Amino acid sequence: MKVLIIDDERAIRNSLKEILGDEGYDVDTAEDGAQGLEKANAEKFDAIFCDIKMPNMDGMEFQDKLIEQGIDSPLIMISGHGDVETAVQCMRKGAFDFIQKPLDLNRILITLKNAVEKNTLIVENKILKKKIYGADMIGKSAPMRHIQEIIEKVAPTEARVLIMGPNGSGKELVARNLYQLSRRSSMPFVDVNCAAIPPELIESELFGHEKGSFTGAVKDHKGKFEQADGGTLFLDEIGDMSLAAQAKVLRVLQEKKLSRVGSDKDITVDVRVIAATNKDLKEEIAKGTFREDLYHRLSVILIQVPSLDERRDDIPLLIEFFTEKHNTSGKPRKFSPEAIKLLTEKHWPGNIRELDNVVDRLLILGDPVISAQNVKDFV
DSSP states (O other): OEEEEEOSOHHHHHHHHHHHHHTTOEEEEESSHHHHHHHHHHSOOSEEEEESSOSSSOHHHHHHHHHHTTOOOOEEEEEOGGGHHHHHHHHHTTOOEEEESSOOHHHHHHHHHHHHHHHHHHHHHHHHHHHHHHTTSOOOSHHHHHHHHHHHHHTTSOOOEEEEOOTTSSHHHHHHHHHHTSTTTTSOEEEEEGGGSOTTTHHHHHHOBOTTSSTTOOSOBOOHHHHTTTSEEEEETGGGSOHHHHHHHHHHHHHSEEOOBTOOOOEEOOOEEEEEESSOHHHHHHHTSSOHHHHHHHTTEEEEOOOGGGGGGGHHHHHHHHHHHHOOSSSOOEEOHHHHHHHHHSOOTTHHHHHHHHHHHHHHHSOSEEOHHHHHHHO
16 A cells, blocks of 8 residues: 655654554655645555645645546645644545644554545445446447546546537436546436526526525425535536526536525535536527626536437447347347448437437337338338
8 A cells, every 4th residue: 555645844754654664555755745746646645644734835735736636545634733624624625534743653543544445445436336337338439439538537526517419419428427437426416407497496496495585485495506515516408597597606606605595695515517508608608698707617628429420330339238228028139230230320310319219119119130121110
């Protein structure tokens, strides 16, 4: 197990290195946050001890850089007597624990053991989730490989993501993969279809309301932002959101605060926002129906999901996946090469959602081996 110790006091660095070395840990040291960040980028550490008060780059700034760069080694803060409040703030942002000076040997060893064990479980969980959820990202075409590469890079960070693409192309699946591979995967994933909520209710749905704030508000209601606190909020079809609601979303992104409908009390929330749309938001900005400042807040990372017509190479794999998904007969079912060829050449205005339905229909109405004639008859 490899451990990094970051402290500007040489005596503390050396004593910790000696103690942990005697326990069988491979220990490296750094004298400030900047040097520690360089080493954390160069190799993977199973745990990092970091002092809070240091020159050049202090512990809080070091933690912010770790989060920004997607480095997920467990972080144990070393705090002086006056740094406890700061250490607690660090824990709220994801630090594993903090240890007060003067350092206690037993506390150091127990905390390190727990941090390493928890990190091992998290890594195993992420690998399992990647197998489960990543399996649904069907496709080996160049556009899909590109999207999968972006997801792997972006998911562990806190960056907001805007997913664009036509209806039925799999935007929600991209969002769920980003969530499942993120640090927030143990916290809520809250999905909101902005197009499905009437304009007069969207603010209440997103930000909540107080009892009596409007007719029918018989009790206090937590909005989607509050429900997603600590986790991820997926704003699907955000291009259909009203300008008034857009202004409030912008405020939450800027200030991490919201107020419920009928209240002037601020509520602090910690939410990662992923948004999706089938519209060209730059065109909507030009028409005055979408805020340009909100667009720039949401589009830290842009992911363009291709239509099914743009990734025809994936259609045979998708047919195989949907066949397995929908086959409830208990008997092997498959499509003939000629049927697959016809489906691959077909125009798919409904994208993956349409292909899913077509495969289901053919399994119900077609022969044991789906033929080209079945495709001609039922598609």
